[in-house]
Amino acid sequence: MTMPERKALRIVFPGDVVGVAEEFIAGDGLEERDGFIYATRPGLLEVNMYTRTAYVLFHKPVKIPRKGDRVLARITNVERNLIYVKVFALESKKGVLPLDLSGYLIPPPGRRLRKEDIIRAKVVSPSTPLILELSEPDLGIIFTICPNCLSELRLSGSRLVCRNCGHTERRKIAKNNWFKRVRRS
Numbered sequence: 001m002t003m004p005e006r007k008a009l010r011i012v013f014p015g016d017v018v019g020v021a022e023e024f025i026a027g028d029g030l031e032e033r034d035g036f037i038y039a040t041r042p043g044l045l046e047v048n049m050y051t052r053t054a055y056v057l058f059h060k061p062v063k064i065p066r067k068g069d070r071v072l073a074r075i076t077n078v079e080r081n082l083i084y085v086k087v088f089a090l091e092s093k094k095g096v097l098p099l100d101l102s103g104y105l106i107p108p109p110g111r112r113l114r115k116e117d118i119i120r121a122k123v124v125s126p127s128t129p130l131i132l133e134l135s136e137p138d139l140g141i142i143f144t145i146c147p148n149c150l151s152e153l154r155l156s157g158s159r160l161v162c163r164n165c166g167h168t169e170r171r172k173i174a175k176n177n178w179f180k181r182v183r184r185s
């Protein structure tokens, strides 16, 4: 009997460098460019050490989130009264579990959200379809791009700043270090 394979999952965002081409083969959700491997979608990175292949997991729902659970989601469409999301991860005691479920976000009053924002949210529906909300301080945006030039926005104090075009804005950011702080040179 072989030991079950231990999988270290970590959250990646589009554009993240996840390794170099000599380390492993770029599978689903990854691409190789100039010797580096980049994530092309948000999700959970899995590296299979036997086949030396890495993927961004997408289609392996392990568990259905329940009311009160924290999830990570990508905003797919924004309408006046409804925001459509794809939930790609569930926080659990065992770590972050991959998911691929559609759902809705209750629009926070006065808070702007845009397509492709990535959020940490709380589930408020008892089952599917998942309904999410952002009312607590550690819920909100964890990754977003500049509306002018599509560069990644960085957190500077309580504002988001684009280092490419100088755009700044205040958004509903998830507090307590949930907002992405990965340095890229």
Ligand SMILES: [Zn+2]
Residues within 6 Å of the ligand: 146, 147, 148, 149, 150, 151, 162, 163, 164, 165, 166, 167
């Ligand atoms: Zn910009």
